[in-house]
Amino acid sequence: MKKIKEILKKIKENLIFYIINNKLFLSFVILLTLMNVLVRDYTIGNGLQFNSLIVDLCMSLLIGVFAYLFKPKNRFKYFMVWMIIFTFLAVANSIYFQFYQSFVSVSLISSMGQIGTVSDSIIDKFEIRQIIYVIFPMIFWLIHRSLNKGNHYYFVSIATNAKKMFASTILFISILLATILVTLTPTDYSRIAKQWNKEYIVERFGVALYQFNDVIQSLTPKLGSLFGYEEAAKDFTDFYSNNKVQISNNEYTNKFEGYNVIFVHMESMQAFLMDLEFNGQKVTPNLDNLAKEGLFFNNFYSQVSTGTSSDTEFTLTNSLMPAQAGTVFVSYYDRDYLAIPEILKNKGYYTYSAHANKPSMWNRIKMHPQLGYEDMFFYDSYNIDEIVGLGLSDKSFFRQLVPMMEKIEDEKSPYMGTIITLSNHSSFSDLDKYGEFDLGYTRVINNEDGTTEEVRDEYLNEKKLGNYIKSAHYADSALGEFLNSIKSSDKFDKTLFVFYGDHDAKLSKSEFNFYYNYDLATGQLKKKGDEGYVNYDYYAHELNRRVPLILWTKNGEINGEVNYPMGMIDILPTVGNMMGFNSPYQLGHDIFEIKNDNIVIFPNANFLTDKVYYYNSKEEYIVFDQQPIDDDYINSCKEYADTRLNISNDIIVYDLIKKEGNSLK
16 A cells, blocks of 8 residues: 555656646647637537547647757747647638638648639638637747746756657657547548548547648649559559440430530529529529429539539539549649540530639639630620629620620530639628518517507528528529520520539528528527427538539420439530530439439538438438338448549549550550
8 A cells, every 4th residue: 555655656746747847848738739629619519529639639749749859948939830830720720611611621722812712702701719719829928938937948958858758748649549549440540541521530530630631631642653553543444444434325315416515604503592482582583494494403413522613613524523632623733634625625516614703713724724625715805894792793794795605606616615603602792783682571460459560570681591592593683684695596596505503502501590490470490399390400401502403405405304313423424415425434424324323422422312311421321201221222322432432533633544544445
């Protein structure tokens, strides 16, 4: 018993000695860990999750321990540099997550030029708590100042052995990490390596580990020729040797062979808006009519990652998925692809793109020629006479564009064009330009004395979702004017139009929860258990991200409604079958061949079928219509998704179409 007391006394003395002589180090570790916990709590709302808390602590200790390589008086500088770096990352992640529901990637530094173009969107979403992290380096500086005044660093240099401190701290870190490593599964290691689901990595392993892992992932394209190329090339060859593109043979095969084709990229247009009314006024009357006149795909999803609109352009034209790290348009623009413009150009088509924004946005100035566009009609091609949102209004854009399109048809047929709209881009704040569209209502109250009273309720008028609805209504009005111009023109009789929403509006679950659960009769928000309450959970929000896809010709040669689950990567094979082309590298399917057997993959490895929506981060899923599902079905779909995400990313990172494409011929 006496020996135990002596041991405990010795441990206590050593612990006190360690704390007294490592005040700056411990302050750094505690403050950095708290900062990362706060980032996690602010973004994904799970700050005190034990596993990630321990990993964040380990990362803070690991960063801090190298300060022992410096003299005590110089350690503050080392700590402060890291404190500033992580403060910057904390602020950036908080703002970025609010905007993109994702975390900042080092590879995105090269696309910082995009911020100027969407600065209004960022400012609109800015909250003061997003910069609260600056208090951490301030507190750290005050601690340093206090220690410096008390000659702390002088006494530390005399009393401590830096090598011994370094070794003991490394031992402690190893013990902490061991408690985490024994709990990890092969799936956990795989997810860290793949970095598809940034939210999962931050939730499970902390912000600091995510950032360091991201640095490694971001170096992959630079080191691709040195590491991993042979395995990627073999996987590429094996996959396409065993999954050769099959030529479709259905009612739509070659239906529009020789036709011109125009893709109309409708910014942030979601499908839930269709057939939606407020006070008897439709939100998207022109889009609704277009769906009735053409072939409407009502279960269609974009498959974007951090590249948003540019990811849609890439997935649509190539039938490949976005890059795992960074964006293809910025980080991988110098690769060879076989996109729709290139395919059609090889068939004798003239190809062009049209957008009223600057060509530097998403690096389109370099990427569009790489995709096969011969001409680009960007900002300088228009008279900027009316501004709505980020630039030239859609109405003015279409008015100026239609004569250009008619001239192209006269001189360049056959042709393929991509038209990219702009006005419905977030932040949806140009309210005075959208026109009148009332999202409030008048509620009649019956008083106890028998009288009635009318009460005005603004409902969605002052909500972000309401602003989006008003913006979409304006964009729909511009679309209506464009369609009227096309219909009244003596051109475009042999032109297939492909209208699609490029991605969802990036609005929060809380915005939609308010919309679906606000009781118009009482002016109160319904709670769980109330009659008519809508459980707007993660799955409801993900499924609500549907966007419209409509194929249309002015002479009504194609119409109907299709409810097969479909993703953006399925457009190339589906439209390609109609026009008589395909890509040997396409990962999507002709929807009229695969039908309900389609699996829609998302960049975070979630997937959707006609039976389930699978949530990769939680390894959970919901079943539609109570259909019987077994583990074999889920595992088969997971393998399908993982394989194609890997193959697609390898094609992008290692430039495999250029380097290995001939091996498939």
